[in-house]
Amino acid sequence: MSPGTYISLTLHAALVGWLLFGGDFDRKPLEVPVTEVSVVSAELFDILVNNTPPSIDTSLEIAATQPDIEQSEPPIDPVMDIAPEKTTQVLSPNVQNDTLPESVPDKPVRLEEVIIIPPVVLAEPEVEHPKLLETSLAPKPRPALRVAPVAVAPPAPNIDIGDITRDAAAPQVVSVEVAQEQTAKSPQAAAPEIVTEAENPSEVIEISKFAPPRTVRPQKRPAPSPLAAIPEKQTTSVVAPIDPLAVALAEALGGADVVSETEGNVTEALAPQAIRGMQLAISPCWNLGASSSAVLFTTVVVGMKLSIEGKPLENSIYLVGYEGGDSESAQRAFETAQRAIKECGAQGFELPADQYSAWQNVEITFNPEKMRVR
Amino acid sequence: MRLIYLGVLAMAVWANTSLAQNGPLKIEINDGVIEPLTFAIPIFEAENLEAAAVATEISRIVAADLISSGLFREIPSNRFISRRTTFAEAVRYPDWRAINTQALMTAAVKTTSSGRLTVKFRIFDIFSGVQLGSGMQLAGDTKAIRRMAHKVADQVYERITGEGPYFDSKIVFVSESGPKDNRRKRLAIMDFDGESVQFLTGNENIVLAPRISNNGKQVLYTSWETGFPQIYLLNVGTAGRKRLPTPKNGMGFSPRFSPDSKRIVYSFERGGNSDIYLMDLATARSARMTSSPSIDTAPSFSSDGRQIVFESDRSGTQQLYIMPVSGGTPKRISFGNGRYGTPVWSPRGDLIAFTKQSNGRFGIGVMRTDGSEERLLSASFLDEGPTWSPNGRVIMFAREDRGPKGAPSLYSVDITGRNLRALNLRAPASDPSWGPVQP
Numbered sequence: 001m002s003p004g005t006y007i008s009l010t011l012h013a014a015l016v017g018w019l020l021f022g023g024d025f026d027r028k029p030l031e032v033p034v035t036e037v038s039v040v041s042a043e044l045f046d047i048l049v050n051n052t053p054p055s056i057d058t059s060l061e062i063a064a065t066q067p068d069i070e071q072s073e074p075p076i077d078p079v080m081d082i083a084p085e086k087t088t089q090v091l092s093p094n095v096q097n098d099t100l101p102e103s104v105p106d107k108p109v110r111l112e113e114v115i116i117i118p119p120v121v122l123a124e125p126e127v128e129h130p131k132l133l134e135t136s137l138a139p140k141p142r143p144a145l146r147v148a149p150v151a152v153a154p155p156a157p158n159i160d161i162g163d164i165t166r167d168a169a170a171p172q173v174v175s176v177e178v179a180q181e182q183t184a185k186s187p188q189a190a191a192p193e194i195v196t197e198a199e200n201p202s203e204v205i206e207i208s209k210f211a212p213p214r215t216v217r218p219q220k221r222p223a224p225s226p227l228a229a230i231p232e233k234q235t236t237s238v239v240a241p242i243d244p245l246a247v248a249l250a251e252a253l254g255g256a257d258v259v260s261e262t263e264g265n266v267t268e269a270l271a272p273q274a275i276r277g278m279q280l281a282i283s284p285c286w287n288l289g290a291s292s293s294a295v296l297f298t299t300v301v302v303g304m305k306l307s308i309e310g311k312p313l314e315n316s317i318y319l320v321g322y323e324g325g326d327s328e329s330a331q332r333a334f335e336t337a338q339r340a341i342k343e344c345g346a347q348g349f350e351l352p353a354d355q356y357s358a359w360q361n362v363e364i365t366f367n368p369e370k371m372r373v374r
Numbered sequence: 375m376r377l378i379y380l381g382v383l384a385m386a387v388w389a390n391t392s393l394a395q396n397g398p399l400k401i402e403i404n405d406g407v408i409e410p411l412t413f414a415i416p417i418f419e420a421e422n423l424e425a426a427a428v429a430t431e432i433s434r435i436v437a438a439d440l441i442s443s444g445l446f447r448e449i450p451s452n453r454f455i456s457r458r459t460t461f462a463e464a465v466r467y468p469d470w471r472a473i474n475t476q477a478l479m480t481a482a483v484k485t486t487s488s489g490r491l492t493v494k495f496r497i498f499d500i501f502s503g504v505q506l507g508s509g510m511q512l513a514g515d516t517k518a519i520r521r522m523a524h525k526v527a528d529q530v531y532e533r534i535t536g537e538g539p540y541f542d543s544k545i546v547f548v549s550e551s552g553p554k555d556n557r558r559k560r561l562a563i564m565d566f567d568g569e570s571v572q573f574l575t576g577n578e579n580i581v582l583a584p585r586i587s588n589n590g591k592q593v594l595y596t597s598w599e600t601g602f603p604q605i606y607l608l609n610v611g612t613a614g615r616k617r618l619p620t621p622k623n624g625m626g627f628s629p630r631f632s633p634d635s636k637r638i639v640y641s642f643e644r645g646g647n648s649d650i651y652l653m654d655l656a657t658a659r660s661a662r663m664t665s666s667p668s669i670d671t672a673p674s675f676s677s678d679g680r681q682i683v684f685e686s687d688r689s690g691t692q693q694l695y696i697m698p699v700s701g702g703t704p705k706r707i708s709f710g711n712g713r714y715g716t717p718v719w720s721p722r723g724d725l726i727a728f729t730k731q732s733n734g735r736f737g738i739g740v741m742r743t744d745g746s747e748e749r750l751l752s753a754s755f756l757d758e759g760p761t762w763s764p765n766g767r768v769i770m771f772a773r774e775d776r777g778p779k780g781a782p783s784l785y786s787v788d789i790t791g792r793n794l795r796a797l798n799l800r801a802p803a804s805d806p807s808w809g810p811v812q813p
Contacts, residue, residue, distance in 0.1 A: 121508045121509070121511075270399060275399070279401060279402075279405075282403055283406055286405075287409050288406050288407070289445060292537040294536060328536060332535070335499060335502065339499060339501045342501045342503070343476075346501075359399045361398035361399065362398055362399045362401060363397075363398045363399070363400050364401045364402070365402040365403065366404075366406075367402060367404040368406070
């Protein structure tokens, strides 16, 4: 065997021997932390050892069964038992988490050092408003000149019956429809290419020469003159009530205003579009962002008069009524509504002038129910 | 077919009633906007030379107060067209309308050699072209500039919004310093806006959960001064304090005043079980209110003092319960997913604010006193400890950042969930308790 083999055998033998006898074979038992626990309570131990009744604190009873107050300690001395140590210190800026603010002892400062007397109501200022107010006053009608000193009865209706006597009309003969003879047309040949007028530049130029410079828009109907009285109808014809289907159709098609007439009371009604337009005009100015919670639960009805230009008349806005709050919240809600009307109605609402009588007086209900959940 | 006829008939009735007008045109508006009211506060007029600096300072504090409410937006002075010179001068409404000012405040300040400060002011609704209410005048000590400004802001806020005031109020809180695993805590008191901080205790002992009384003169808090939690009563005016006696062999914590400040409710822990106790401060005697093997804690009186709300895990998870102060069976009011804690009854009595833990996040929320209409106002890594402003419109709470260096800070939020903003406080703070409006 080579010397290397001897060396290897020796080392392996030493390794096996160390593994067998040199290791930590005599292990010590692990040190298990032991906590002394008691399986019986102190009261039970007393019963077992001394055979004495337990002293149970009977104070832990619910208030419903034992409302008596537990006296755990004698009443405290009302005198402060620890000297005041309040200090005044401005917090140091940018205090790091690892640093402590310096404790600067100072004399205690009484917090109630300030006396503020209750507010005093000031007298109203002398304001030179008339020159500064920009809103015009409500127009007053001028006194009408009387033509005759004494009222004259209206003339009898001038009924022109004509001088020509006509015979009674003969019964109409029902015409018989005669089928016209039609000549057969040759089948229309399909055009190889569709050319519209707009695609023909020469024709467009030619047409544009004769076109009006701008689109002619329909002019507004004049406002009804108060002097132009509607002649009293002699007949007793009954005006047909408004057709609901026609109204719905007109609304769907965005048609003209619908006039509702009833016997003895001729009243014009605004188209839904005009009402909707007024709603859309006021809504952006109805700001409840600075309103109290109570105002958000108060619905107010605000009345006003509008000028023929659609502007709210000065001092015509008033509170009709309120619901859901008290008078104070109603007043705040009214102020908010008034602000909205004046702010967005300063330029006048877009309303049809020919139906002024229908919107001269307006009552708007401001209902904040939807605004509460925003 | 019959249905079609009925439909046509209903349509006809609707058309006739809605289109035919006999009286005024009737319109209903149920959609508006929720935006801050634009207001302008020109620098207050100084009626004497000494009042010039004071006038500027007061006007800026008033503007800052109103802006902090989230209900107002200030028109910057560089947009003003009208330059008023005297307090008595008439308001040029068109000038203010032109810059979209909705409310205008004008004021004058006067000081006397005897240390007297007088502030008089008026508020105007620009678009309505009228003065809102009457003008008012406040007088006080010249040292009370900040309080005077808060008072003025309160009057403006109250007159325009209809809400009660809250700017001239104090907040007690725990000022914290040091690393997160070894925080030093001491009681402090400040103005509602984080100014005028004063410490009420030293930082030798850990203090927790201060609660200021409804008259603002006393503070309850929990301290480890004796080595384990005990309830202390502190006089705000003198900073003197005394330990309140609680039942033996246990720990008292989480105290809170009754609305009349004559009684307190608190938690008392003995043998791993926490229950709610009621103490009469005049006699220092306690009565037990709840008795269950669960943890009942964080009690809070209702605004009328007849009920309390508290948190309890008697159902298996942390939920909110209310019960009469005179005793009775607690009634559970929270049923959402998550854990509810630290309930606080609103001064108005209509809402209960709480901390909610759900999906690994904490948030501040409010619900009706019957548990309905629950909604969360904030959510973050850790939001807790809500407290109500005196008018019940704003909630302040503590928010802590994530991480080993995360420090708590105070936030406020409107009960609508808008206007969440951090308090401008230059040190970590937690456990706020909002006091009343000062007389």
